[in-house]
Amino acid sequence: MKLELTEIAARLEGLEETIIAKLIDRAQFRENSIIYQPGRSGFKNARRKSLFALRLFFQETMDARFGRFQVPEERPFNKNLPAPHRKVHLPPCGLQLDDYDQVNLTAEIRASYLRLLPALCRAGDDGQYGSSVEHDVYALQALARRIHYGAMYVAECKFQEESDTYRSLLATADKKALLDKLTRKEVEEKILRRIAEKVRAFQVKANPAVRILVEPEVLTAYYQSTIIPLTKEGEVRYLLKRGRK
Amino acid sequence: MKLELTEIAARLEGLEETIIAKLIDRAQFRENSIIYQPGRSGFKNARRKSLFALRLFFQETMDARFGRFQVPEERPFNKNLPAPHRKVHLPPCGLQLDDYDQVNLTAEIRASYLRLLPALCRAGDDGQYGSSVEHDVYALQALARRIHYGAMYVAECKFQEESDTYRSLLATADKKALLDKLTRKEVEEKILRRIAEKVRAFQVKANPAVRILVEPEVLTAYYQSTIIPLTKEGEVRYLLKRGRK
Numbered sequence: 001m002k003l004e005l006t007e008i009a010a011r012l013e014g015l016e017e018t019i020i021a022k023l024i025d026r027a028q029f030r031e032n033s034i035i036y037q038p039g040r041s042g043f044k045n046a047r048r049k050s051l052f053a054l055r056l057f058f059q060e061t062m063d064a065r066f067g068r069f070q071v072p073e074e075r076p077f078n079k080n081l082p083a084p085h086r087k088v089h090l091p092p093c094g095l096q097l098d099d100y101d102q103v104n105l106t107a108e109i110r111a112s113y114l115r116l117l118p119a120l121c122r123a124g125d126d127g128q129y130g131s132s133v134e135h136d137v138y139a140l141q142a143l144a145r146r147i148h149y150g151a152m153y154v155a156e157c158k159f160q161e162e163s164d165t166y167r168s169l170l171a172t173a174d175k176k177a178l179l180d181k182l183t184r185k186e187v188e189e190k191i192l193r194r195i196a197e198k199v200r201a202f203q204v205k206a207n208p209a210v211r212i213l214v215e216p217e218v219l220t221a222y223y224q225s226t227i228i229p230l231t232k233e234g235e236v237r238y239l240l241k242r243g244r245k
Numbered sequence: 246m247k248l249e250l251t252e253i254a255a256r257l258e259g260l261e262e263t264i265i266a267k268l269i270d271r272a273q274f275r276e277n278s279i280i281y282q283p284g285r286s287g288f289k290n291a292r293r294k295s296l297f298a299l300r301l302f303f304q305e306t307m308d309a310r311f312g313r314f315q316v317p318e319e320r321p322f323n324k325n326l327p328a329p330h331r332k333v334h335l336p337p338c339g340l341q342l343d344d345y346d347q348v349n350l351t352a353e354i355r356a357s358y359l360r361l362l363p364a365l366c367r368a369g370d371d372g373q374y375g376s377s378v379e380h381d382v383y384a385l386q387a388l389a390r391r392i393h394y395g396a397m398y399v400a401e402c403k404f405q406e407e408s409d410t411y412r413s414l415l416a417t418a419d420k421k422a423l424l425d426k427l428t429r430k431e432v433e434e435k436i437l438r439r440i441a442e443k444v445r446a447f448q449v450k451a452n453p454a455v456r457i458l459v460e461p462e463v464l465t466a467y468y469q470s471t472i473i474p475l476t477k478e479g480e481v482r483y484l485l486k487r488g489r490k
Contacts, residue, residue: 014273014455017447021266028259042331051311051331058307066300066375086287086296089372127334130311138383194450201450202262205443210259 001094003157008150009187013194015146019227020198020219022142023120026135027214030126031117035133055133056140072097073149077106077140095152102241103151103234109144112226119218147227151234158182159239166239175236182235188228192220246339248402253395254432258439260391264472265443265464267387268365271380272459275371276362280378300378301385317342318394322351322385340397347486348396348479354389357471364463392472396479403427404484411484420481427480433473437465 034040034051041051049057057078060069064081067088068074072095097103113136159166169178196216203213279285279296286296294302302323305314309326312333313319317340342348358381404411414423444461451458 010452010455013452017266017451017456018270021262021270025263025266044330055311058310062303062307063375063379065303066296066378068375071375085289088375091372127336130308130313130316130333133311134308198450201446205439205446206262207255207258210255211262 001092003094003153003160005154005157005161008153008157011153012146012150015142015149016191016195016198019139019142019146020195020202022135022139023219023222024199024202024214026132026139027120027122027212029121029128029132029135030124031121032125032127032129032132034125035129035136036114051129052133052136056137059137059141072100072152073145074141075101075104075106075144075148077110077144095156096242097152097238100148100152103148103237105147105151105230105234105237106140106144108230108233109147110140112222112230113140113143116218116222116226119221120214122212143227147230147234150231152238154231155182155235155238156242158235159242170239173240175240178236178239179232182232188224191228192224195223196220246337248339248398248405250399250402250406253398253402256398257391257395260387260394261440261443264384264387264391265440265447267380267384268464268467269444269447269459271377271384272365272367272457274366274373274377274380275369276366277370277372277374277377279370280374280381281359296374297378297381301382304382304386317345317397318390319386320346320349320351320389320393322355322389340401341487342397342483345393345397348393348482350392350396350475350479350482351385351389353475353478354385354392357467357475358385358388361463361467361471364466365459367457388472392475392479395476397483399476400427400480400483401487403480404487415484418485420485423481423484424477427477433469436473437469440468441465 036050036052038050038053039047041049041054043049043051043054046054060076060078060081063069063074064076064083065085067084067086069076069081070084070088070090072093165181166178169181196219199214199216199219203211206213281295281297283295283298284292286294286299288294288296288299291299305321305323305326308314308319309321309328310330312329312331314321314326315329315333315335317338410426411423414426441461441464444459444464448456448458
């Protein structure tokens, strides 16, 4: 099955709005660091988990029943999730991977998101714990979708376009050379400019008296330091696990 | 406890971004009418519910455990939800109501949302059922929050500002006269203009090749025909149920 890079890039571009909206929504609440501390959730029988970890687990348990993780780019942050309660009919995706969790970057995504929070949110505690973890989870899911989609589909597509080159790079398993080959600096710069423009446009009619505004630089820096590199890291993992067909 | 109308109006304004973003996100998927049909969910042991109804129920079951419905403006669409698994500490809210579900407009909100869908989404079926119901639920929750917040807090605030006038209107239980008294035409027109501007601003940097664009008129019409009238209907209900203190 032939994949088209322009279509994949278009899908990635279309996911930007969702990531931006969800991160801006999270920024409406304070950092609320207590929600990330194990044993402080207030839940009975959950002494070792944070409120954030509990919310992510319950959300993914529900999502698993609805079949979310049957979709290649929807990789779960948790293990031991229930089987789907419904049949999900998916069109052929064209990926060459036995198990999509071979390219599961959720541990890295979660860690990078938690590092982002002090820049995204105002410091302090506003007591809005439930809303904060709810928005954390939606933001994480939007990020994971974008990163895994890019990792798997972009890598497969590039492999299809230059199979011989990639086969020889893979034969040496030279990760650095693979990363260089996968990098397109001018595309990355275009993405960063577009993110900044979208963050500005989203907030141009927002009233600063009632909405917390997010500086475009916070999100472009996160794309540059994290979203784009993690996507490429996923591309490398995909190619290393991919069959050599 | 004294409520300030400017603060309440500000909160309502701040909720607009979330409503707009979530409705635009839903519009990225086709109408997918099968997801609203009972017995077509594909879930085992759920013959009488639609996929949409199941998702809303599972979401609210999870949210109830996290304590969402302890918050006055978070009214559930379902009954028989579990008790919270954690203690939620809420500041005094200033509302004079024994049971917030006396102003529960979720049946009306759900019905109006389902009527909106043919205008919001492109017709047809894209197979993206899981994503569609997920976004339905987020949009419904954002709508319900705005409508119930406006209904309860705006009504309480107006009562506090003109207690004698409202007491005599309530003595006659003249719903029409109450509605007239609660209506501020110039505020409603300002909201509609602002919604149109925000919908445009949100999408000005979106690429029509990769994002479905939503006409501002679709959302202003929904605010005008539904969100504003339901909020006022809720204000009337609040005042009728409110103590006469």
